[in-house]
Amino acid sequence: MTVVIEAAPARHGLLRYAATKAGGALLSIAMVVVATFFLFRMLPGDPVRALAVGRNMTPEQLDLERARLGLDKSIPEQFLHFVGQTLRFDLGTSYEYKRPVLDLIGERIGPTLLLTGTALVLAVSLGIWQGARAGWKPGSRFDRFSTAISLVLWSVPTFWLGLLLLMVFAAGIGPIPGLFPTRGISSVDAPDGFGYVLDVAQHMVLPCLTLVAVVYAQYLLVMRSSVLDEVEQDYITTARAKGLKDDDIRRRHAVPNALLPTVTLVFMRIGFVVGGAVTVEAIFSWPGLGQLFYEAIRVPDFTLMQGTFLLITVSVILMNTLADVIYHVLDPRVRSV
Amino acid sequence: MSNLAWVRRQRSVQRFWRDFRTHKAGMTGLVVLAVAVVLALVAPLFIDSGVTNVVSGTGAKLAPPSWDYPLGTDESGRSVLLMIWWGSRTSLLIGFLAALLSMVIGTVLGIAAGHFRGWAGAIVLRVTDWFLVLPSLVTALVLAAILGGSTATIIIAIGVTSWPSTARLIRAQTLAVEARPYIERSLALGAGHWHITTRHVLPNVAPLLLASTTLEVASAIVTESTLAFLGVSANKTSWGTMLRGSYDWGAATAGAWWYILIPGLCIVAVVMAFTLCGRALETVLNPRLRTRAAR
Numbered sequence: 241m242t243v244v245i246e247a248a249p250a251r252h253g254l255l256r257y258a259a260t261k262a263g264g265a266l267l268s269i270a271m272v273v274v275a276t277f278f279l280f281r282m283l284p285g286d287p288v289r290a291l292a293v294g295r296n297m298t299p300e301q302l303d304l305e306r307a308r309l310g311l312d313k314s315i316p317e318q319f320l321h322f323v324g325q326t327l328r329f330d331l332g333t334s335y336e337y338k339r340p341v342l343d344l345i346g347e348r349i350g351p352t353l354l355l356t357g358t359a360l361v362l363a364v365s366l367g368i369w370q371g372a373r374a375g376w377k378p379g380s381r382f383d384r385f386s387t388a389i390s391l392v393l394w395s396v397p398t399f400w401l402g403l404l405l406l407m408v409f410a411a412g413i414g415p416i417p418g419l420f421p422t423r424g425i426s427s428v429d430a431p432d433g434f435g436y437v438l439d440v441a442q443h444m445v446l447p448c449l450t451l452v453a454v455v456y457a458q459y460l461l462v463m464r465s466s467v468l469d470e471v472e473q474d475y476i477t478t479a480r481a482k483g484l485k486d487d488d489i490r491r492r493h494a495v496p497n498a499l500l501p502t503v504t505l506v507f508m509r510i511g512f513v514v515g516g517a518v519t520v521e522a523i524f525s526w527p528g529l530g531q532l533f534y535e536a537i538r539v540p541d542f543t544l545m546q547g548t549f550l551l552i553t554v555s556v557i558l559m560n561t562l563a564d565v566i567y568h569v570l571d572p573r574v575r576s577v
Numbered sequence: 578m579s580n581l582a583w584v585r586r587q588r589s590v591q592r593f594w595r596d597f598r599t600h601k602a603g604m605t606g607l608v609v610l611a612v613a614v615v616l617a618l619v620a621p622l623f624i625d626s627g628v629t630n631v632v633s634g635t636g637a638k639l640a641p642p643s644w645d646y647p648l649g650t651d652e653s654g655r656s657v658l659l660m661i662w663w664g665s666r667t668s669l670l671i672g673f674l675a676a677l678l679s680m681v682i683g684t685v686l687g688i689a690a691g692h693f694r695g696w697a698g699a700i701v702l703r704v705t706d707w708f709l710v711l712p713s714l715v716t717a718l719v720l721a722a723i724l725g726g727s728t729a730t731i732i733i734a735i736g737v738t739s740w741p742s743t744a745r746l747i748r749a750q751t752l753a754v755e756a757r758p759y760i761e762r763s764l765a766l767g768a769g770h771w772h773i774t775t776r777h778v779l780p781n782v783a784p785l786l787l788a789s790t791t792l793e794v795a796s797a798i799v800t801e802s803t804l805a806f807l808g809v810s811a812n813k814t815s816w817g818t819m820l821r822g823s824y825d826w827g828a829a830t831a832g833a834w835w836y837i838l839i840p841g842l843c844i845v846a847v848v849m850a851f852t853l854c855g856r857a858l859e860t861v862l863n864p865r866l867r868t869r870a871a872r
Contacts, residue, residue: 268707282723395848397799399806400820400841407829407837422830515714522807523824533715537722538808549719553711560710 258565265561272553277322280546281315331547336539341547344532351425352528355444356517359451364506367456371463371502372495378468386464390457398516402450402523409446420446423525447524454516455509462505466498473497500571507563511556593784596861603857609850617665628659629814639826639833649835651819652826657839660814665843667815671732672798672847678736679797680743680790684782687747688774692755702748709741717800721809731810735800743789747782754781788858795851802844816840 297305313321325332331341374386393401410422421427426439470476471494479489514530521530529548536544597603636650643649648658690701717734724730754760760777768776804810805817806824819840823829828836 267703268710271707272711279719279723391849391852392845395795395799395845395852397802397806397817397841397844399803400837400844403820403824403829403837404841407832407834411830411832511710511712511715514712518715518718519803519807533718534807537718540722542723545719545722549715552715556712557710 254569257568261561261564265557268557269554272550272557273323273326276546276550277319280542281318326550331550332543334536334541334544334547336535336541336544341544344544345529345547345551348527348529348532350528351526352517352521352530354440355447355521355526355528356451356513358444359448359455359517360506360513362448363452363456364459364503366452367459368463368495368499368502371460372467372490372498374460375464375467375498376471376490376494378471383464386460390460393453393457396454398450398454398519399523401453402447402520405446405450406523425527447520447526450523451513451516451520455513458509458512459502459506463498463502466501467494470494470498500567504563504567507559507566510559514552514556593861597857600857600860602853603861606850606853606857609846610854613665613847613850614669616662617669620662620666624659624663626663626814628655628663630655639828639831639836641833642835648839649833651822651836652828657819657835660819661816661839661843664814664816664819664840665847667728667813668798668801668817668844669847671728671735671801671815672794675732675735675739675797675801676790676793678732679740679793680786682736683740683743684747684779684786686740687744688751688778688782690744691748691751692770692774692778705741705744705748708738709745711738713738714800714803717804718807718809721804726810726812728813731801731804734804735797739793739797739800743786743793746785746789750782750785751778754778784862785859788855788862791851791855791858795848795855798844798848798851816844 329342331345333339334341334344337344370386374380374383377383406422409419421443425443426436427443431439467490476489476493479493484493517528518530518533520526521528522534525531529552533545533548533552535541536548636646636654636656638650638652638654640646640650640654646656646658648656648661651657651660686701686705690698690705692698693701717738720734720737721731724734754777755773760773763773763777801810801815802817802820805815806821808821810818810821812818817840820837823833823836823840828834
């Protein structure tokens with residue numbers, strides 16, 4: 241058996257790694273574009289007729305619509321046209337709104353970033369804090385309580401939790417009055433300035449709470465198990481032998497090392513958060529991307545659905561790639577492999 | 578020879594059952610599951626799909642629980658209890674079949690990715706990773722919306738979007754199994770791809786597959802209810818479509834808590850039962866976890 245000792249070209253290696261990952265991401269995105277094209281051509285029957293359901297359209301109008309969508313051309317021609325359009329960020333025009341899909345997405349992206357961003361920060365901090373405490377003393381009361389909580393939250397469907405919160409805190413039940421608004425991002429009569437911020441914050445409490453509850457359980461479990469792995473390491477024993485306080489060992493030795501897999505997981509599972517955001521936005525009528533996608537499915541408005549689907553998948557792929565590269569930068573152990 | 582293998586297998590099943598019985602949570606899950614499945618199976622002996630018929634509702638609209646309607650009524654005066662009972666059939670059926678589909682795809686591709694070295698395995702792995710990254714709920718929604726909502730398309734939509742994690746698990750396991758010396762012996766004796774994968778790899782990954790399938794059913798049931806709630810579902814009564822109804826008819830603002838609470842609790846109970854079972858199976862079947870639990 242030969243032992244290969246690899247020289248570690250630090251900077252150069254990282255660039256090459258990032259380039260490989262970026263190439264992989266581009267390939268994935270290309271696969272998404274191709275898959276989207278064929279997926280949306282799988283629609284049973286004539287897409288134009290399906291789109292025209294419930295609208296009074298003459299055969300001439302239908303033909304015109306077909307020509308406008310390029311459906312009178314052959315599949316390869318249609319494909320090239322679709323790829324060209326997508327590369328120019330032209331996602332077509334929504335049937336429901338009669339406006340370019342890209343404009344609609346632009347309007348809705350702010351609220352989504354606000355909601356998911358806030359929820360993610362809260363869920364990650366809470367999950368890491370609780371997971372670290374639970375994993376440090378496995379089998380303790382706190383640990384058992386945390387595991388039970390996350391198991392329950394794991395089993396609860398996002399939308400049902402949202403419905404419950406809606407029923408108890410927005411509609412009010414029995415002696416509890418309705419504390420929070422049931423829908424939207426702001427009231428019609430919201431004041432300007434700081435008052436507006438407060439109004440939005442009040443609207444955000446329930447959707448944010450739902451999203452946090454659903455995603456934080458898995459952060460907790462991963463943080464717990466990676467702290468559990470660290471507890472058995474030699475350097476922890478060394479730290480104990482040095483006579484460091486238990487809290488200090490946890491905070492300054494175990495947690496930083498255990499943090500890495502957890503933080504990567506946050507990025508890796510971003511698709512899960514996106515799914516949760518769609519559900520939460522649908523329930524609370526939060527005017528974000530998720531609700532736009534949900535409306536596209538309800539109508540159904542296939543151009544809008546296709547555009548939002550493309551955007552969501554591509555952003556998820558980019559986030560994953562970013563996570564890969566960051567992990568590589570942060571963890572020298574991965575680099576040496 | 579085969580007799581010896583049979584005895585050995587029987588013994589390992591007995592040992593497995595003895596281990597599993599010591600897991601209180603797993604046993605609780607198993608009992609809940611058995612009750613739910615039996616109830617779903619015997620439902621046609623007592624009621625039929627008539628209980629979900631909109632026009633045949635006999636009670637008042639959104640009436641609270643009473644002697645005649647133990648769990649209240651919905652917006653058309655149908656009994657929530659009977660709807661839950663009948664709806665459990667759809668929810669469980671979709672959960673089981675979607676998980677099964679996901680397992681079959683995941684196992685075949687996982688073993689292929691692990692067994693075939695070179696470009697074939699690399700391509701399968703690449704496709705798996707691509708599916709793994711896709712936001713599964715969003716993809717399932719699009720699939721269901723495009724294919725139209727029937728029970729079969731919902732099963733396909735869930736199965737096609739949930740297999741990648743199984744494939745990765747099975748691939749890792751396949752690699753581990755194929756590194757063992759007896760595979761080399763088998764190869765030397767002239768075993769082909771088919772023999773190695775079906776006679777050596779598959780039996781070795783089967784226990785893990787069982788645990789993973791159990792967990793998969795849980796998430797398939799949640800996905801089914803979410804798809805139904807978001808409006809792409811088979812037009813059959815399931816726990817998800819009931820919750821959709823409660824949302825559409827404003828049960829939350831009307832204070833009809835039974836209409837929201839009961840179907841959701843059913844989902845949580847069944848999903849938790851599957852999860853507890855799956856985790857117990859994992860602990861029993863995975864020696865690494867077993868030693869950790871014992872400590």
